[in-house]
Amino acid sequence: MTYPPARLYARLNVTTWARRCEMIGFRPCDFDFEQQMLNVTRSTVYINSQYHPSGKAGSFTKPHPKNGDWRRFAISKQMCQAVQEHIEAYGLGPDDLLFPQWMFAYVRSSPVPAEDDEHLPPLVSKAGTVYEHGTKGARYSMNCHCRKCKAYAADYQRQWRHQQRTQRASAGEAGKANIWRRDGTEFLMAEVWTRFWNVARDAAGLPEGFTPYNARHTGISWAIDKGVDLQKVRQRAGHGSLEVTSRYAAILDERDTSLADALEEILDVPRLPVG
DSSP, X not given: OOSHHHHHHHHHHHHHOOOHHHHTTOOGGGEETTTTEEXXXXXXXXXXXXXXXXXXXXXXXXXXXXXXXXXXXXOOHHHHHHHHHHHHHTTOOTTSOSSBGGGGOXXXXXXXXXXXXXXXXXXXXXXXXXXXXXXXXXXXXXXXXXXXXXXXXHHHHHHHHHHHHHHHHHTTOOOHHHHHXXXXXOBOOHHHHHHHHHHHHHHHTOOTTOOTTHHHHHHHHHHHHTTOOHHHHHHHHXXXXXXXXXXXXXXXXXXXXXXXXXXXXXXXXOOXXXX
C-alpha cells in the first residue's frame, strides 16, 4: 500500500488483530504512548432505521467491543511512533477518529492524453457538425472515450461539483461533505477500505478470496506459529473462549507437513532382500 494512512491501518490491523468494527472507531485517546498500550473499549456497527436509536439508518457506537469485554495490551515502540506521526500529520485531536472516512477520500486524477491523442481526426456528426477531441461536444454528443475527452469530462465534472458546493455555501446550506465530516458518523466504510485493499491485494498477487478480514486471521496465525501462548493470543484477539483460539492452532497443525515427510522418509529406507 502506497497511501500512508492505508498502510498504517493495515499494519495496525495485522499487529493488534482488532476487528473492523473496532478499528474504525480507534481514537488517539485510546493509545497510551508512554506505556506502549492500546485500549479497545468500543465497537461501531451500521444499523438500519428500524433499530437505530435516532430512527435513521447510520453508524452506532457501542461502549464495548464485539465480545463485550474491554481489552488492553502492549504494542511495539515502532507502532507507537507511526501512530503519533499519523496524528501529528493530520492534526487529530484526542477524540477525533484515527481513520475517518474523509482521510480515504481522494480526487481521481485526470487521464493524461497520449501523444497519439493529439493527432486524432475530428468527429463529425450526422448533421455535419465537427467536434474536436477534448471538447464537450466530442465527449457528450459523440460519446467519445479517448483520453483527451475523458480528461475534459473529469475536469468538467470537478468544476461543476465545486460550483454546486459554492452555491450551497452562499445559501447557508450544509454540503454532504460538511455533514458527514462533522456529525461524528464519518466512520470508514467497508467498501471504501475494500477499494484500497483490492489494489494492494492484486499488486501482491494474492487471490481474490483474500479479504480484509484475513489480515486479522493472518496476524493471529503468525503469533501461534511463533509459539506464543494461546491464552495471551486469546486475550489480545478478544476471543470469547480459548476454544475459539485453539481452532487457529488446529488449522496450523493440519498444514504441518512434518509427519507426512517423516512417513516418506520411512518408506524411502532401503529394505534388505528377502532370503
